[in-house]
Amino acid sequence: MKVGDLVRSKDKYSPDTDWIGIVIDFHTVVDAYGEPVDRYAVVCWNTKFPQEEEYLDSLEVING
Numbered sequence: 001m002k003v004g005d006l007v008r009s010k011d012k013y014s015p016d017t018d019w020i021g022i023v024i025d026f027h028t029v030v031d032a033y034g035e036p037v038d039r040y041a042v043v044c045w046n047t048k049f050p051q052e053e054e055y056l057d058s059l060e061v062i063n064g
Helices: none
Strands: 006-009 021-030 036-044 052-055 059-061
Touching: none
Parallel strands: none
Antiparallel strands: 006 021, 006 059, 021 036, 036 052
């Protein structure tokens, strides 16, 4: 997954599974020692949700 990829949610039971978003950035959470703990994709879903942090494993890349 990289910036510019088109994605959708893998969760079949989510009400927004038909949404398609674009990855616009990544956010990495680090601990007190600077070691990465979590990494999120920042996804623009629409104008109402322009910058949502999503778990990488909850997204499916659909543009190849």
